[in-house]
Amino acid sequence: MYMLRIQGLNKSFYTGSSGDGMNGEKVAVRGVNLSLREGDFVTVIGSNGAGKSTLLNIIAGVYYPDSGTIYLDGKDITRLPEYRRAGSIGRVFQNPGHGTAGSMTIEENLAMALRRGKPRRLARGVTESDRKLFRDYLCLLDLGLEKRLTDPVRLLSGGQRQALALLMAAMTRPRLLLLDEHTASLDPKTAEHILNLTCKIVAQNRLTAIMVTHNLMHALNVGSRTLMMHEGEIILDVSGSERAGMTVEDLLDKFAKVRGERLVEDRLLLA
Amino acid sequence: MSPTVGMLRAALEQGLVYGILAIGVYLTFRVLDFPDLTVDGSFPLGGAVAATLIVAGWNPFLATALAAVFGYVAGITTGVLNTKLRISGLLSGILTMTALYSINLRIMGRSNVPLLRQDTVLTLIEGLGIPEPVRALVLFFVVVAVFVLVVSAFLHTEFGLALRATGDNERMIRSLGVDTDTMKIVGLGISNALVAFSGALVAQFQGFTDVGMGIGMVVAGLASVIIGEVVVPPRTVVRAVTGAVAGSVVYRLVIAFALRAGFAPTDLKLVTAAMVVIALAAPGTTFAPLVKRYLGLGSGRAAIAGVAGSGEEPGKRAGANQEAR
Numbered sequence: 001m002y003m004l005r006i007q008g009l010n011k012s013f014y015t016g017s018s019g020d021g022m023n024g025e026k027v028a029v030r031g032v033n034l035s036l037r038e039g040d041f042v043t044v045i046g047s048n049g050a051g052k053s054t055l056l057n058i059i060a061g062v063y064y065p066d067s068g069t070i071y072l073d074g075k076d077i078t079r080l081p082e083y084r085r086a087g088s089i090g091r092v093f094q095n096p097g098h099g100t101a102g103s104m105t106i107e108e109n110l111a112m113a114l115r116r117g118k119p120r121r122l123a124r125g126v127t128e129s130d131r132k133l134f135r136d137y138l139c140l141l142d143l144g145l146e147k148r149l150t151d152p153v154r155l156l157s158g159g160q161r162q163a164l165a166l167l168m169a170a171m172t173r174p175r176l177l178l179l180d181e182h183t184a185s186l187d188p189k190t191a192e193h194i195l196n197l198t199c200k201i202v203a204q205n206r207l208t209a210i211m212v213t214h215n216l217m218h219a220l221n222v223g224s225r226t227l228m229m230h231e232g233e234i235i236l237d238v239s240g241s242e243r244a245g246m247t248v249e250d251l252l253d254k255f256a257k258v259r260g261e262r263l264v265e266d267r268l269l270l271a
Numbered sequence: 272m273s274p275t276v277g278m279l280r281a282a283l284e285q286g287l288v289y290g291i292l293a294i295g296v297y298l299t300f301r302v303l304d305f306p307d308l309t310v311d312g313s314f315p316l317g318g319a320v321a322a323t324l325i326v327a328g329w330n331p332f333l334a335t336a337l338a339a340v341f342g343y344v345a346g347i348t349t350g351v352l353n354t355k356l357r358i359s360g361l362l363s364g365i366l367t368m369t370a371l372y373s374i375n376l377r378i379m380g381r382s383n384v385p386l387l388r389q390d391t392v393l394t395l396i397e398g399l400g401i402p403e404p405v406r407a408l409v410l411f412f413v414v415v416a417v418f419v420l421v422v423s424a425f426l427h428t429e430f431g432l433a434l435r436a437t438g439d440n441e442r443m444i445r446s447l448g449v450d451t452d453t454m455k456i457v458g459l460g461i462s463n464a465l466v467a468f469s470g471a472l473v474a475q476f477q478g479f480t481d482v483g484m485g486i487g488m489v490v491a492g493l494a495s496v497i498i499g500e501v502v503v504p505p506r507t508v509v510r511a512v513t514g515a516v517a518g519s520v521v522y523r524l525v526i527a528f529a530l531r532a533g534f535a536p537t538d539l540k541l542v543t544a545a546m547v548v549i550a551l552a553a554p555g556t557t558f559a560p561l562v563k564r565y566l567g568l569g570s571g572r573a574a575i576a577g578v579a580g581s582g583e584e585p586g587k588r589a590g591a592n593q594e595a596r
């Protein structure tokens with residue numbers, strides 16, 4: 001029994017015009033099939049425009065696919081509005097500003113995340129018992145934020161904000177955690193800290209997660225399975241011993257090979 | 272009573288009663304980051320509903336409450352146009368406002384309804400023993416204080432947090448499972464309920480309602496909100512809501528002084544618009560820090576803190592407000 005099952009997913013974007021002679025149609029995701037078991041931690045790599053973010057956005061319900069089906073825990077969620085599936089899906093975005101509300105305080109942000117997927121009542125937004133819980137959670141981040149519950153989030157650094165966003169995405173133990181290059185806009189040291197936190201949180205809560213990264217070393221060292229996307233397709237899917245034996249060089253080779261094949265195909269077509 | 276004291280009292284009365292409108296404008300422009308122009312129609316709607324019902328013999332308190340309900344409906348109309356029909360926020364408000372002009376005339380049956388010799392909320396509280404010269408002042412102060420407390424408390428509820436997050440970071444709050452369309456619709460409804468309530472009280476206070484009395488109300492409300500941010504730097508929600516009312520009072524004082532300085536009453540909308548333009552045009556900032564620096568309000572330290580504290584956010588929002596969505 002798979003927890004997430006994606007079948008025959010396709011998604012194109014139509015822009016007014018494009019230089020590639022394709023009537024402004026841009027295929028972002030092409031025939032993607034993907035199944036995840038509970039507890040899988042999948043990393044995804046691929047060059048810019050490969051369709052990684054689009055795939056995550058379709059899973060989260062930001063876009064509906066042109067065709068294909070998505071099952072979460074056996075339930076067809078393909079056409080479920082984003083806000084109605086958000087109870088089971090936590091997300092962290094690349095830009096730390098996107099995952100938090102800057103004008104609101106740390107505790108207010110956490111309180112909103114604590115009610116993920118639940119109705120918003122006219123009850124007090126942050127209670128005393130919430131605060132206690134938040135302090136405990138924030139201690140885990142090891143950034144001293146537990147002493148700054150009433151600071152507006154806009155005062156935090158990018159790394160602090162991203163750590164908070166990660167906590168907000170994971171604190172209610174969603175069925176699925178989607179991380180889209182969530183360390184890419186941070187300096188290397190901060191990125192490493194956020195990545196360690198991610199691994200810790202995912203492991204402790206036994207979360208099922210998909211993490212897009214541009215760092216090939218992270219892609220192989222973190223998680224249990226690695227996908228490579230190219231032009232909307234999943235062109236590599238490795239796990240287990242095959243993955244354990246892989247190096248960054250192997251990944252680069254695979255990548256160069258796909259690109260090369262494509263080039264050859266193009267040349268044949270043109271000839 | 273000297274003319275100056277009378278002038279100050281009148282400005283204070285108006286500042287408080289229009290302060291309810293300013294709270295409504297604060298909810299859309301600042302909390303929801305939605306430039307809502309419905310206000311110019313929902314304000315006279317409040318007056319029209321209250322005046323018509325009072326003339327028909329209804330209890331003025333009930334008539335005022337019903338005016339707020341009508342304002343709520345006007346607000347959710349704009350919200351539905353924007354979120355469900357995907358019409359830009361600015362245009363949605365203009366459409367509702369325009370439709371309301373006809374609706375208000377229908378409700379009133381003519382363009383002006385006098386309330387002379389009618390019972391109003393002001394005549395009904397005569398028995399409470401508040402001396403005449405300050406009766407309206409006391410009533411408006413109490414009403415506005417209640418609204419400041421209730422709206423501030425509301426913005427700290429689970430629903431209120433989601434509403435604020437919808438204006439701050441829509442993508443994030445949607446990813447937490449909130450239907451942001453509903454948030455905008457309800458937020459616009461509450462805002463225009465406050466505006467219509469204000470219109471209903473103003474009609475009873477001035478003794479008539481006029482179909483044209485909404486012209487320029489959005490801009491007046493916005494001026495109040497911006498002035499409020501200068502007078503009471505909005506470090507917390509309670510301060511921001513209080514600031515909207517304080518800004519409304521200062522705005523009415525400025526208007527009173529402009530009249531004394533020789534401006535014709537018909538010039539006041541130009542004066543108001545100019546005030547808002549100056550506030551929004553200051554690059555990357557509202558004029559809070561500028562005013563502080565040039566008027567030398569507060570210590571130098573506070574002035575710098577003001578620049579650092581309010582420099583980024585309100586400026587960014589002022590820019591965002593001008594965009595059609």
Ligand SMILES: Nc1ncnc2c1ncn2[C@@H]1O[C@H](COP(=O)(O)OP(=O)(O)O)[C@@H](O)[C@H]1O
Pocket residue numbers: 013014015026027028046047048049050051052053054055
């Ligand atoms: N909202 C959108 N509108 C138009 N084109 C889009 C949109 N989102 C993505 N695309 C296009 O789809 C392709 C895949 O983009 P994306 O999924 O963001 O790639 P990745 O995350 O792998 O870099 C790109 O060519 C991109 O330009």
Ligand SMILES: [Mg+2]
Pocket residue numbers: 052053054180
């Ligand atoms: Mg991407």
